[in-house]
Amino acid sequence: MSGIVESAGTETARGLPGGQEGTARPAGDPGQRQTVRRALLDAALEVFTERGYTDAGLTEIAARSGIPVGSLFQHYGGKRGLYLALWEEFREGQERRTEATLTSERGRGVDDPVALFAAGARAYLEGAWDNRRLGGLLAEDDGPSGFDALRRQWDRAWVRRNARLLQVDERRRAGRVRVSVLTTVIGGAARELADCGDETEAREIVDEVCGILLHLSTPPR
Template sequence: MRTSRTRQAAEANGETAGGGGRQWARADATRQALLTAAQEVFADRGYADAGIAEIVERSGISVGSLYHHYGGKAGLYVALWEELTGEQERRAAQAVSAAREEGQRDPIAQFIAGARAYLRVCWERREAARLFLAGEGPPGSSLMRRSRTQRWVARNTKLLRGRDGTGAGEPPATGRAEEVLGLVLTTVIGEAGREIATAEDETQAGEILEEVCRILIRLAR
């Protein structure tokens, strides 16, 4: 049960459901302020040396609200990770859907459209992306990353499996070959995302993106 002080802090930040839309909007603003501050502190200090006190100070939000929404530093890290990867996945899926709606039937072209969208997010959200490059994080974060990569490989493999081979005059890849192809291409995209997130400027990031897409096309075909 919350203490009176914690409950008052939560109400002050709009975290109770009874107040309607304005309270929920305040709660969203509270969560975003905490995530923004945590991203800055993690970037400045690294995850291990980041302190709750500094996150609270930068955000202007009470420590009670931080624990209420995220349960501590690890929860903030996971929320930042899920926010970034969720946006990458959404943008990639939207790009694939858009390509299909425009009449693109080649699964490789659809795959490249998704990869391009994913890599753009790596640049647009580079401050967040850089947080995860060093591999720091709370216990269990490595497993979280591996699980996400496995899901990503599975999705890419499924997308590529739709290829019928008629464009290249070759039979479609099947079974283990498809799985290896999906793994290789996903790994290339992941490493490219790291390079793009640490690029010196937008021009360099764009050059990396275009070269990676050319490489992906060659590998996929």
């Protein structure tokens, strides 16, 4: 996995206090299950975006998806499971995107840690723009109980992996702080992109932030 967005181990919905809400393994054809799950996630994203997580209703999500509420519970266990599945989808998509970019850059012979970090950051930010509606939802404070703790754990792992990508000695406080600042810049820019409605402005933001990252990530002489 890339240093930019690698996940915090194998934590999933089960990592939340109380676990996921009684999810049973649904029966049926795998293709049909995938279709049902996609419809439920798309509807959940619409309702969560419009009403927020707290005020979102399962009945409305089921109605918009055209899937019975009972099937919703069978596939996702409830509202928490839907939210966490959306988060996993966003996170894993970002990981695949940045990993593919770093693999391509290394295949071209790029081995400079700063250049690789900047390329991975650009891929991450472009992904944040392409998936801005989902990214904007996940950046809000309105999520399931315990999600903030899970997100902080992932953020800490993100910093550690960025440190490895940049070949920073984590035993040195100055190095840790520098990587933490760089990671915070990427996260903050991703949130700005979620609120940006103009593609030209979004590209300008990505270029500006990548320039800042290149400057900040160059080790002091």
